[in-house]
Amino acid sequence: MLAGVLHGHLAGPFVLLALTAFLTAFYMFRVVFLAFFGRPHDAHAHPHEAPPLMAVPLWILAGLTVGIGLRFVVHPLEGEHGPSWLAPLSLGLAAAGFVLAWATYQVRVVSAAMLAALFGPIDYMARRRYGLDALYAGLYRAFILGFSRLVGWVDRYLVDGVLNVLSAWTLRGGDVLRRMQSGQPQDYVYGVAFGVLLLFVWAQFWR
């Protein structure tokens, strides 16, 4: 990859990739030194070897990793290999990362806290995952959950509300119209008389 990037005359990406090679070696061996070497943190912890069911696949994968790497050293790939200083440079960067990790976390001659302080702002951001998680959570809560609550409220109280209003009006209308049935024959006679009057008027106008 470094060769390809160089071939494409991409200076920025080359620097970043080289830096990444150094950093990868550093953080990987930091984990190795902290987890597997040195003094145990907790005197009461009793870690044990993984059972064969887990360990054997790990050994196979490790063997394949080393094997594939060695194969391409012995039989290099076709294509661009880059200038002769490239391979020693990348190996050197990896070795430098290993040495720094060893120095900081195994023999502890370099202080980890001092290294962190050296890269103050980057350290601060990295510990807070560059704010991305907080940003996503904020957007989710504000927009998606907020909008969903709005839609839920609109559906329950406005869309359904219109329906319930129609229903309530029907019930009220029924209550009002019910009073037409007064049970008094006089009212019904008035009704019939009024209706006949209307019919006369209508017949006159629509002759």
Add this chain to the structure above:
Amino acid sequence: MTAGIPVLSLITWAPFVGALLIMFTARHRPRAVRLIAAISTGVSAVLALWLYVAYDRQASGFQFYEKLPLVPPLGINYELAVDGMSLLMVLLTGIIIFAGVFASWTVASRSQEFYALLLALVTGVFGVFVSLDLFVLFLFYELAVLPMYLLIGIWGSTGEVRPRGIFAWAYRETGVGTKEYAAMKLTLYLLFGSAFILVGIFALYTSSGIGSFSFLDLEGVAFDRSLQRWVFLAFYVGFGILAGIWPLHTWSPDGHASAPTAVSMLHAGVLMKLGAYGVVRVGMGLLPSGAADLAWLVGMIACINIVYGALSAMAQTDLKYVIAYSSVSHMGIVMLGAATLTEAGLNGSVFQMFAHGVMTGLCFALVGLVYEKAHSREIGKMGGFGRVMPGIATAFTVAGLSSLGLPATAGFVAELLTFLGAWRSPHSWWLLPAVAGTFLTAIYVLRVIKQIFWGPPSPHFAHLEDARGPEWVALVILVGVIVLFGLVPGLALGPVDTATVPLLARIVAP
């Protein structure tokens, strides 16, 4: 047709015979009631399965035709047949009702009347799917709606809705939240829709001039273009109310949440598909240019359905309401597929009818089990149920994954086909709300599953247990169907395609 056995009539009327037997012979004997119900729905389910296998996938058009004159002077005949689309729907109904009978095993009071009403309802549903005569279709449709009132009003559950907003006075007056309210609202709303359907049917009958209600006869009539437009609108509104189109969908959340388990399964799983089936079969089948003119409206409202339903589902605190709004959202996918007027879209629409029917039937069955064991539907109080009910948790997770369209589930095939259809339609932008809806669905489905089943155990519940005995029947069948049709979608798409291609050929003129 094999030796003239009226298979479709058997499938349709077996549950009704079961209902009659239950009413007249099984008083005060709950086990006999359940046995009769299981056998009669079993007969329908097995025959539906046989029908599915015996269907000739090479031929298009209707098969297993039966005809019996009812009122010859008016042109009303008892005409039954299935094509690829209704075949899948008959299969769906058979599966869901068979599972539903087992999911209702623990109905305590008056199980005799409950099962009788349920079986009568199922007869109506089968009848709508297989009926070729519009008048008889309408009769079966009413039979499928009316028992709902009693089923929800008597055996349903009452929730609590606090009146808020400017219309709060109306909520207090109408008693929102009670099961009687949900029952009345659902029945009246669906009957209101059926009024539109009846108007449409009569409009076609009178303007065709051939004096027949038969679908086959009316298919050949070329109706006037403006007539087609408003009659299609009438059918769209009428059937669409049952399908849960926005904004005419609000009967659905209350109805589903208040209904007993099997009724919810049947309703969300099958009845809402009746509405979509009506739009496609009657609306698009008989009024091709009306459908083509108004497809933009159907699609637009479908997009609203998808996103609106998903957002509403996210905001709910009651588990049944989450699934009810999820149904509203997924019916949007069904209607979207139909509106695209493409082969992929329409196939996706019919497949989604099937996939969602099974999936939502499973969801409601599971919610019914959880409610029965925990006596609560409040998601906020639940947690860690997966520890004590791993079977239910797994089934619920499969249903949820089908809902959000994970490959290897039936929901994925449906959604993929629908999205493909949306892209290929004249309104490609429909793809955006559809995919956004899937994203939102993933959010609320996974969140609900996490809140209820995974995580630390909730302090509110103790002594919960997993499904047992007959309860497993529903779960295993439905999960199996979801995965089977997710892995081998050709089982369904084969026959469906023979139906959708000719239907589309009439609409999208070559």
